[in-house]
Amino acid sequence: MKKIKFIGIMILIYLILGIIATGYLTGDGVFKETMQIVTNKETSIANSPIYLMKKGFDLEAFKSEYTIETIHINSTLDGHMIPADYITANGDKNSDTIVLVHGLWGNRLTVYPMAKMFLEKGYNVIAYDQRSSGDNTALYTTFGYWESHDLGDYVAYLNTLVDEDKSIGIWGTSFGGATVGIYLGSKSANDSVNFAILDCPVSNMRYLISREMEKMNMDLPVNFMMAMGNLVTKAKLGFSYDDTDVNEYIRKTNVPVLIINTKADQITPYFMGEDIYHSISHTNKKIFTVDDSEHANIFYEYNDLYEHNVMTFIKDFE
Structure with missing residues (x-):
C-alpha cells in the first residue's frame, strides 16, 4: 500500500515538473518570438x-x-x-x-x-x-x-x-x-x-501577439501560450504585456x-x-x-x- 502511494506521489511530481517544463519552454519560445523580432x-x-x-x-x-x-x-x-x-x-x-x-x-x-x-x-x-x-x-x-x-x-x-x-x-x-x-x-x-x-x-501589444500566436496553428491553446510568454517576459525583463x-x-x-x-x-x-x-x-x-x-x-x-x-x-x- 505504501509502495503504491509512493508511486502515485512520484507520478504526480513528474506530472507537475512536466507541466512546469512545458510552461517554461512555451513561454521562452513566445518570449523569443516577441522580444527579439528583428536583428x-x-x-x-x-x-x-x-x-x-x-x-x-x-x-x-x-x-x-x-x-x-x-x-x-x-x-x-x-x-x-x-x-x-x-x-x-x-x-x-x-x-x-x-x-x-x-x-x-x-x-x-x-x-x-x-x-x-x-x-x-x-x-x-x-x-x-x-x-x-x-x-x-x-x-x-x-x-x-x-x-x-x-x-x-x-x-x-x-x-x-x-x-x-x-x-x-x-x-x-x-x-x-x-x-x-x-x-x-x-x-x-x-x-x-x-x-x-x-x-x-x-x-x-497583447492583441498583436495573440494574433500572431493564432497564425502559428500550434497544438497549444493561445491563452496558455500568452500566459506563459507573459510570465517569462516579466521574469526576464521586469514588465508584462499590460505594461505596454x-x-x-x-x-x-x-x-x-x-x-x-x-x-x-x-x-x-x-x-x-x-x-x-x-x-x-x-x-x-x-x-x-x-x-x-x-x-x-x-x-x-x-x-x-x-x-x-x-x-x-x-x-x-x-
Whole structure:
C-alpha cells in the first residue's frame, strides 16, 4: 500500500515538473518570438537605399541638399548607445525640431522621406535607430516600453541645444507610434514636447501577439501560450504585456496629438488609432483617416493630403 502511494506521489511530481517544463519552454519560445523580432542584420543601414529607391526617394539628392551629422548618445536606462542622424538645412541646430521614430523592420534612414517633408517646412530633424535596428545593438524589442526611454533621452538632448521658444515635435509610425504613445505619458513629454504625430500606431501589444500566436496553428491553446510568454517576459525583463498598453499612458498626456490611420490596415487595425484617440483626455487632438491605404503607406499614397493634415495640425497646436 505504501509502495503504491509512493508511486502515485512520484507520478504526480513528474506530472507537475512536466507541466512546469512545458510552461517554461512555451513561454521562452513566445518570449523569443516577441522580444527579439528583428536583428541589426535584417535592418541594416546598408539595405536602406534599396528600400528608399522603391519608394521613389532620391537618397543622393537628399544627402547633397541637407547637412546630415551622425550622432550617438547613451541610454539613461541601460547605457547602450543610441545612434541618430541630426539633419539640418544649414547646420544651425537652434531651430524647431522633429524627432522621428521608425517602425519595426525600419531604421533611421527609412524615415528620410518624412524628414524631407519637415525639412522643407523649416524644421530640423533627428532620426534615430530603435533597439535592435540599424546600428542600435540593444538586444530586445519591447513594443515601445523600453524604447520610450530612448525617445525621452533624445528629447532631453534636444533641450540642451535649442532655446525655450523653439518647438520640439515627435513623430512615430507603427511600432514607433507605440514608442511615442508610451513616452507621451511621461513628465518629460508633458514638459518638453509641443506636439506629437502617431502614424498607424500600435496600441495593444497583447492583441498583436495573440494574433500572431493564432497564425502559428500550434497544438497549444493561445491563452496558455500568452500566459506563459507573459510570465517569462516579466521574469526576464521586469514588465508584462499590460505594461505596454499605449492607451493607459496617453491618458496622462497634455501634448497635442494627431493620429493618422487607415481603415484598410491589416497590421495595426483601424481600431487601434481610434482607441488611442479616444483615450486622450484633452481636446487638443485630431484624427486623419483614409479608407484604402495599406499600413503606414498613407504618406506615399496620399502625399498632399498627408502633408496638409500634418502641417495644419502643427500650425494649430504648435
